[in-house]
Amino acid sequence: xxxxxxxxxxxxxxxxxxxxxxxVVELETPRDKGHGDLSTNLAMQLAKPLxxxxxxxxxxxxxxxxxxxxLVEAVEIAGPGFINFRxxxxxxNETVRTILAEGAEYGRQRVAQPLRVNVEFVSANPTGxxxxxxxxxxxxxxxxxxxxxxxxxxxTREFYVxxxxxxxxxxxxxxxxxxxxxxxxxxxIPEQGYHGAYLLELAERLVGERGAGFADQPAATGVTACxxxxxxxxxxxxxxDLEAFRVRFDVFFDESRLYQTAPAGSADARSPIDRALAExxxxxxxxxxxxxxxxRTTAHGDDxxxxxxxxxxxxxxxxxxxxxxxxxxxxxxxxxxxxxGADHHGYVPRMRAAMLALGHGDAFFAxxxxxxxxxxxxxxxxxxxxxxxxxxxxxxxxxxxxVDAARYFFLMRRSESPFAFDVDLATRQTDENPxxxxxxxxxxxxxxxxxxxxxxxxxxxxxxxxxxxxEAMEADLVKTLGRFPLVVRRAAEALEPHRVTTYLEExxxxxxxxxxHCHVLGEPAPVERARLALARATQIxxxxxxxxxxxxxxxxx
RNA sequence: GCGCCAGUAGCUCAGCUGGAUAGAGCGGCAGCCUUCUAAGCUGCGGGUCGGAGGUUCGAGUCCUCCCUGGCGCGCCA
Numbered sequence: 001x002x003x004x005x006x007x008x009x010x011x012x013x014x015x016x017x018x019x020x021x022x023x024v025v026e027l028e029t030p031r032d033k034g035h036g037d038l039s040t041n042l043a044m045q046l047a048k049p050l051x052x053x054x055x056x057x058x059x060x061x062x063x064x065x066x067x068x069x070x071l072v073e074a075v076e077i078a079g080p081g082f083i084n085f086r087x088x089x090x091x092x093n094e095t096v097r098t099i100l101a102e103g104a105e106y107g108r109q110r111v112a113q114p115l116r117v118n119v120e121f122v123s124a125n126p127t128g129x130x131x132x133x134x135x136x137x138x139x140x141x142x143x144x145x146x147x148x149x150x151x152x153x154x155x156t157r158e159f160y161v162x163x164x165x166x167x168x169x170x171x172x173x174x175x176x177x178x179x180x181x182x183x184x185x186x187x188x189i190p191e192q193g194y195h196g197a198y199l200l201e202l203a204e205r206l207v208g209e210r211g212a213g214f215a216d217q218p219a220a221t222g223v224t225a226c227x228x229x230x231x232x233x234x235x236x237x238x239x240x241d242l243e244a245f246r247v248r249f250d251v252f253f254d255e256s257r258l259y260q261t262a263p264a265g266s267a268d269a270r271s272p273i274d275r276a277l278a279e280x281x282x283x284x285x286x287x288x289x290x291x292x293x294x295x296r297t298t299a300h301g302d303d304x305x306x307x308x309x310x311x312x313x314x315x316x317x318x319x320x321x322x323x324x325x326x327x328x329x330x331x332x333x334x335x336x337x338x339x340x341g342a343d344h345h346g347y348v349p350r351m352r353a354a355m356l357a358l359g360h361g362d363a364f365f366a367x368x369x370x371x372x373x374x375x376x377x378x379x380x381x382x383x384x385x386x387x388x389x390x391x392x393x394x395x396x397x398x399x400x401x402x403v404d405a406a407r408y409f410f411l412m413r414r415s416e417s418p419f420a421f422d423v424d425l426a427t428r429q430t431d432e433n434p435x436x437x438x439x440x441x442x443x444x445x446x447x448x449x450x451x452x453x454x455x456x457x458x459x460x461x462x463x464x465x466x467x468x469x470x471e472a473m474e475a476d477l478v479k480t481l482g483r484f485p486l487v488v489r490r491a492a493e494a495l496e497p498h499r500v501t502t503y504l505e506e507x508x509x510x511x512x513x514x515x516x517h518c519h520v521l522g523e524p525a526p527v528e529r530a531r532l533a534l535a536r537a538t539q540i541x542x543x544x545x546x547x548x549x550x551x552x553x554x555x556x557x
Numbered sequence: 558g559c560g561c562c563a564g565u566a567g568c569u570c571a572g573c574u575g576g577a578u579a580g581a582g583c584g585g586c587a588g589c590c591u592u593c594u595a596a597g598c599u600g601c602g603g604g605u606c607g608g609a610g611g612u613u614c615g616a617g618u619c620c621u622c623c624c625u626g627g628c629g630c631g632c633c634a
Binding site for chain 2: 026028029030031032034035039041044047048053054078079080081082125162165166167192290291292293294303306307308309310311312314316317341342343344345346347348349369371372412413414416417418420422425428429430431432433434436437440443444447448449450451452483486487490493494498499502503505506509512513515516517519520521522535556557
């Protein structure tokens with residue numbers, strides 16, 4: 001790629017001028033087309049270390065640069081010391097040739113050091129159906145995982161199941177209460193229990209399967225049976241909903257595993273919890289006070305130290321969480337990226353502190369915080385209350401707007417921004433709806449091949465002179481296409497899928513513009529040939545971008 | 558009271574990890590269909606980047622303080 005060649009040349013010249021060896025050359029595409037195709041602020045960066053004026057350094061750099069005329073057409077110094085490069089027209093052909101040659105692989109790359117990355121997301125308690133906020137986390141986690149995979153990292157999608165603890169018992173008690181109600185007895189849903197209508201349905205099913213006598217057993221065994229039944233049923237339902245949302249997990253990790261010891265004869269029979277405690281002890285991170293066992297998280301930036309084992313001898317939820325992350329490290333992951341809801345953001349500092357206390361590097365743990373989702377229908381916010389079991393489920397949303405629109409909408413905003421999901425907009429089949437706008441651009445490219453009777457897969461760049469095409473917007477389109485790999489890389493590094501949707505909308509705009517002004521079929525042979533190649537390249541990049549987001553690329557709409 | 562996130566055009570939001578004259582969509586106004594999808598395209602208006610200081614060649618972006626909104630601050634999960 002032209003960019004890498006220029007970067008390498010600049011690095012060499014910088015060292016030659018006396019810059020200390022590892023020079024990081026920033027090369028960006030300027031906003032203003034008048035500033036060329038690529039631009040670097042290198043001279044300004046070197047002004048201080050070299051104790052010289054930026055423009056003077058820029059002149060020295062330009063004088064020493066040796067770039068072939070087939071690569072760069074012009075080099076200019078501008079403003080306070082920018083060096084602007086205008087690429088040779090032949091580079092347009094090079095870009096299209098690369099896209100057509102790589103096809104569905106275009107945009108995928110191979111980082112120098114691939115890592116094993118665990119992306120943990122959704123991780124909803126099996127105490128109810130998934131709701132819209134889970135959908136946002138699901139789309140986001142899935143796409144972050146895809147982005148990292150596109151860079152060449154080895155990615156595992158993981159769902160942590162809180163199948164132990166107080167909430168699960170309350171679920172069992174809640175279902176048992178519904179079963180009792182059904183049998184005509186007085187029964188109350190426990191304090192902080194689950195009131196949703198879905199437990200009524202579960203009670204119906206449970207009694208149907210086990211017989212009317214089920215309600216007559218002692219409460220102790222009844223609650224246990226209800227608990228196991230509800231957890232199994234809700235887990236299955238959640239997985240089915242995710243599957244319908246095109247999210248597939250590699251691993252469902254049960255919290256209960258953390259309490260289990262290894263089979264006799266294992267090298268280390270301790271449970272993950274006990275092992276984590278021992279490791280924290282080994283790092284000198286624990287202390288006892290007032291009968292409780294504490295982790296000194298303040299040593300790593302937390303506000304206050306945190307209790308791991310209460311004075312009554314039971315563990316806080318924090319310890320299994322630490323053990324879980326330690327288990328990820330033990331399974332060989334270099335990074336753990338956790339997608340959490342906004343209501344958990346307060347736990348980020350303590351988890352980071354725990355990981356640092358265990359000797360992990362700063363890069364091991366990262367949390368992506370997903371802000372709240374509200375739903376707009378008819379311009380009005382739909383009221384939701386999780387406590388009352390009154391909320392819009394992911395399933396309902398997907399049924400209403402479709403998988404493509406739901407995924408796209410969840411991905412198109414930065415995760416830290418609160419998001420109002422406008423279901424009317426998502427179902428609208430007009431240009432106001434960005435997902436239709438982008439998919440339509442792909443359908444239009446496909447339409448050219450369909451109408452022309454051309455098999456898109458057979459289009460080749462060889463002999464197609466894109467650089468000779470008459471309209472300026474054609475070169476702009478190619479340059480936009482050429483930015484795709486960089487967009488993927490930046491989005492992956494920042495863990496921000498919305499950069500891809502923003503880019504796709506920009507690309508779609510360029511594609512619609514071009515489609516409208518530049519006719520393909522029936523043009524003079526050289527023009528038709530070049531434009532078929534350009535349409536094919538555009539179709540490929542749109543399809544790759546949509547596929548990265550987990551969306552379909554329709555041939556017609 | 559403390560912490561985290563947000564505050565950019567009438568509305569919804571981008572802004573490439575500090576770059577050049579802050580962008581897009583929608584809405585508003587004015588245009589464009591014998592041509593591969595008008596589900597589209599073109600043009601015009603529209604801004605004290607919440608406020609005040611600071612850092613430097615250069616700040617929407619980094620630091621400090623303040624204002625507004627959301628979320629969170631337990632030996633609960």
